[in-house]
Amino acid sequence: MENGVIQDVRMDKQTRLPILQQISFGVTVYSIQILNTIVHWYRERTTPSKFTPNIIKYYQCRPSLSVRIFFPKSYDPNTSQAPLPTLFSIHGGGFCFGDPSNDDKWNSNFASMHNVLVISLNYRKAPSYPFPTATYDLGALMLATFDDESLPIDKSRIAVGGFSAGGSLTLSVCQLPSIREKVKPKAAIPIYAVVDKSIPMEIKTQTRYYKPDLGSGMRAESTDYLEAMSPMFFWSYINPGTDLKDPLLSPYFAPRDTLPPHIFFISAELDQLVHESWCMASKIAGRPEPTFSERAGREKRSAGKGELILDDERFAFEHKDEDGKSSVRWLLVPDQIHGFDKLPEKWQGEEGFEDAGLKETAYQKLAGEWLYDVAWK
Secondary structure, three states, rough: OOOHHHHOOOOEEEOOOOOHHHHHHHHHHHHHHHHHHHHHHHHHHOOOOOOOOOHHHHOOOOOEEEEEEEEOOOOOOOOOOEEEEEEEEEOOOOOOOOHHHHHHHHHHHHHHHHOEEEEEEOOOOOOOOOOOOHHHHHHHHHHHHHHOOOOOOOEEEEEEEEEEEEHHHHHHHHHOHHHHHHHHHEEEEEEEEOOOOOOHHHOOOOOOOOHHHHHOOHOOOOOOOHHHHHHHHHHHOOOOEEOOOOOOHHHHHOOOHHOOOOEEEEEEEEEHHHHHHHHHHHHHOOOOOOOOOOOOOOOOOOOOOOOOOOOOOOOOOEEEEEOOOOEEEEEEEEEEEOOOOOHHHHHHHHHHHHHHHHHHHHHHHHHHHHHHHHHOO
């Protein structure tokens, strides 16, 4: 049976790797973390960004973690006291790398595009701080900022969104009782998120299309660039023996009532993570879940430059409960790879990079409109 096949391929526990592989992964991760710290320090001092946050704050609950706060360009915090709808933003990086500043451009643009307050959160990284440290770091900082009376947060209109690992953490932190009972996020926006860590890598890589006809750049590669890195990320983040179906780790398994009432899944067509988000969105919407023999999207080029596809249910669908109190939306960004809106031009080629920028703006517009029209209505 198809449903039986879906369940049978999933793993129950995180396995222990051979000692030499553990050493290799550990040396690699810590070396990259040190290098990233040096590069980040250097860039901050030599290449100022025009997308810097309005405020950078630290809270006693997690004094080593910065919180970056973005006001809309039209909002003057010195003269206006009006509360703003608020999006908590969570960066990606395989639970090991990354920094909230990686998303400064996205957060700044989204804040001004939709007149919202964007609060970019940080968390401690694996392997020094494995699961579930990041989830509880984010929960503590969300509560601290939520209680911060100096911030113009509209506490009736809260959403949480994140990218890749941050998309997983978006759906994880929203399950915490303290967040559900006090912050009460109305919406979650997981973007090319890893939502089911129980699926073996050899299965994930077969659930997406590969499109050499897209020309140069990583979009046209015959392998998924996450394939080589994911085992290192999972070894760093998930201790041996951990239940891979723990809902905080794999939100696919979370009971519906522990998640925000409105969820907008945004995925990339050429991403080994696309299928698991497609499954989760379908399950919540009450639609048949795709089997692992089905691939999201189309075999050939799906769309023109900068175009989204909204009239094909493989790329977009929305389900609302009869009372309108909960909903799920699915958007598949065509002809793009994981992290397409964060990658440099030299990785994507000129055409791929331009396409990524246009599609980023397009999905940001849809996400903001959905927040106001559905989640925050």
